[in-house]
Amino acid sequence: MLLFVLMGIVLVGLGFIIGYAYDPQGGGAFIGIIVAVIIWIVMTLVAFSSGSAIMLSASNAKEVTPDVHPQLFNVVEEMSIAAGMRKMPKIYIIPTDAPNAFATGINPDNAIVTVTAGLLARMNRDELQGVIAHEMSHVVNRDIKFMTLAGVMLGTIVIISEIFLRSLFLGAGRSRGKGGQGQIIIMIVALVFAILAPIMARLLYFAISRKREYLADASAVRLTRYPEGLASALEKISGSTEEMPMANKVTAPMYICNPLKKKGMKMSDLTSTHPPISERIRILRSMAGGAGLANYQNAYNSVKGTNKNIIPAGELNQQENLGIREGMGLAASTDIKTTTRSSHDIIMKVNNYSFIDCNCGLKIKVPGDYASNVFYCPRCGYEHHIA
Amino acid sequence: MTALWIILGIVGVLIFMVIGMYNSLIKLRNQVKNAWAQIDVQLKRRHDLIPNLIETVKGYMVHERQTLESITNARANAMSANNMTDRVKAEGELSNLMGRLNIAVEAYPDLKANQNFLALQEELTSTENKISYARQSYNDQVLFYNNKKQIFPSNIIAGMFNFKDEVFFEIQDQAEKEVPKVSF
Numbered sequence: 001m002l003l004f005v006l007m008g009i010v011l012v013g014l015g016f017i018i019g020y021a022y023d024p025q026g027g028g029a030f031i032g033i034i035v036a037v038i039i040w041i042v043m044t045l046v047a048f049s050s051g052s053a054i055m056l057s058a059s060n061a062k063e064v065t066p067d068v069h070p071q072l073f074n075v076v077e078e079m080s081i082a083a084g085m086r087k088m089p090k091i092y093i094i095p096t097d098a099p100n101a102f103a104t105g106i107n108p109d110n111a112i113v114t115v116t117a118g119l120l121a122r123m124n125r126d127e128l129q130g131v132i133a134h135e136m137s138h139v140v141n142r143d144i145k146f147m148t149l150a151g152v153m154l155g156t157i158v159i160i161s162e163i164f165l166r167s168l169f170l171g172a173g174r175s176r177g178k179g180g181q182g183q184i185i186i187m188i189v190a191l192v193f194a195i196l197a198p199i200m201a202r203l204l205y206f207a208i209s210r211k212r213e214y215l216a217d218a219s220a221v222r223l224t225r226y227p228e229g230l231a232s233a234l235e236k237i238s239g240s241t242e243e244m245p246m247a248n249k250v251t252a253p254m255y256i257c258n259p260l261k262k263k264g265m266k267m268s269d270l271t272s273t274h275p276p277i278s279e280r281i282r283i284l285r286s287m288a289g290g291a292g293l294a295n296y297q298n299a300y301n302s303v304k305g306t307n308k309n310i311i312p313a314g315e316l317n318q319q320e321n322l323g324i325r326e327g328m329g330l331a332a333s334t335d336i337k338t339t340t341r342s343s344h345d346i347i348m349k350v351n352n353y354s355f356i357d358c359n360c361g362l363k364i365k366v367p368g369d370y371a372s373n374v375f376y377c378p379r380c381g382y383e384h385h386i387a
Numbered sequence: 388m389t390a391l392w393i394i395l396g397i398v399g400v401l402i403f404m405v406i407g408m409y410n411s412l413i414k415l416r417n418q419v420k421n422a423w424a425q426i427d428v429q430l431k432r433r434h435d436l437i438p439n440l441i442e443t444v445k446g447y448m449v450h451e452r453q454t455l456e457s458i459t460n461a462r463a464n465a466m467s468a469n470n471m472t473d474r475v476k477a478e479g480e481l482s483n484l485m486g487r488l489n490i491a492v493e494a495y496p497d498l499k500a501n502q503n504f505l506a507l508q509e510e511l512t513s514t515e516n517k518i519s520y521a522r523q524s525y526n527d528q529v530l531f532y533n534n535k536k537q538i539f540p541s542n543i544i545a546g547m548f549n550f551k552d553e554v555f556f557e558i559q560d561q562a563e564k565e566v567p568k569v570s571f
Contacts, residue, residue, distance in 0.1 A: 070506065070509055070510070071509050071513075074509065074510070074512075074513035074516075074517075075513075077513070077517065078513060078516045078517050078520050079520075081425060081429075081517055081520045081521050081524055082520035082523055082524055083524070084418065084421075084422060084524045084527065084528060125512070223520075225523070
């Protein structure tokens with residue numbers, strides 16, 4: 001919250017100094033603030049009304065029905081019961097082999113949880129539950145709303161300083177005449193601030209994002225009572241090398257793991273939306289005492305060797321003593337090739353493909369928009385009719 | 388004149404605070420009730436799944452006839468129980484028996500390869516999970532409500548309007564205390 005307020009101060013300060021630079025005598029500073037805030041509000045409204053639609057269509061996501069993947073559906077329902085949500089979120093699936101997941105929806109009643117086919121191919125039930133719990137925690141902790149607000153604020157700051165810097169260079173030829181030495185100094189201050197503000201805002205934004213990730217991990221464990229599930233899921237996700245397509249800096253904070261990681265490139269701590277995965281895993285694995293938020297806080301402190309508060313103090317006051325449950329012991333029974341193939345089948349199912357088993361043993365997948373209702377098996381030539 | 392306005396202002400603010408605290412207590416109490424209803428929904432779902440399960444495994448699990456019979460009986464008991472104590476006991480019994488069946492399944496590889504059974508198994512696993520998560524969520528809501536009720540200043544409002552403490556869903560049997568481990 002403090003970081004968010006700081007970001008707001010950067011925005012207001014930017015409006016103030018630019019307005020003041022243009023019109024020190026009149027109410028320039030005041031107008032500058034008003035304009036900055038209005039731009040932020042308008043952009044926020046736009047983001048709130050169309051945010052998830054843009055994100056879902058940008059990532060080519062399709063809605064899943066219970067019959068396509070009963071387990072995914074059940075796990076989401078379990079977690080929405082555990083979180084005490086009034087409505088179960090909708091579930092979407094993205095056709096990519098990179099394992100990842102994200103949640104959208106400004107308020108919990110219209111939340112959407114999205115997973116990739118690669119995630120379904122790799123996770124066992126406990127791990128899937130951990131990932132879903134993390135995403136649901138983003139929803140019930142209102143992180144989506146919060147990160148949208150912060151993200152839009154960052155965008156506003158970038159736009160305002162951009163406009164100011166450009167207009168400054170364009171107007172450089174014209175002399176403003178009236179201004180004395182004082183005006184020049186103010187202009188220089190404004191210039192420096194306009195260059196620094198986006199950088200500061202960015203760092204603040206990343207810091208907020210990382211904090212919310214830790215909190216979502218903590219809440220996820222509180223929901224599942226099983227830290228190992230999420231830990232081992234994160235381990236598997238970090239072990240994969242597939243790149244997540246269609247992810248960018250703006251949508252990155254919504255994912256369970258940073259989708260922008262590149263092989264061989266080490267993200268600097270300050271400019272990442274997510275804390276290092278290895279650290280998140282270590283914290284989860286050192287939660288020995290229980291599955292409560294306070295236990296996560298203790299584990300965090302012992303791993304990081306600091307005393308920072310990652311959980312809001314109000315939440316820590318709740319007296320709770322939550323035991324850790326045992327794993328369900330459902331190991332991923334089959335190898336990754338088989339599970340990847342079955343996850344591709346799921347993608348085809350949500351895209352209206354029909355599946356036909358030929359007598360020769362071949363499984364034929366027919367697209368939903370196949371024009372004719374007769375086709376021949378490519379292996380044995382048997383004539384099939386589609387109902 | 389000014390003094391009167393100030394007093395009126397203070398009274399107005401106090402009234403709003405009372406209304407706010409009263410409403411949030413009501414809201415929390417409703418969430419407790421809602422969470423309780425959710426447990427009920429999940430227990431009913433388990434009742435609905437059992438006949439189907441028995442039907443599927445009957446042919447395979449010839450040596451488990453007794454367990455299957457007692458599951459059917461426990462289900463009937465749970466469904467006909469008309470007071471809370473009986474019901475909690477019957478549902479606990481049912482959970483134990485289901486656990487025992489899950490272990491027994493290990494001895495029947497044919498059953499574990501049956502597609503129908505696999506689908507049913509996922510439903511059962513999930514239902515057991517949902518029961519325990521519903522219970523967990525109920526206890527969370529009770530905790531929030533009781534905390535709110537006992538903390539100053541809302542404890543005054545709670546006392547004035549006679550809000551009662553809600554009780555946690557405790558499980559008597561130690562074995563039942565663990566989240567049911569369903570692994571076929």
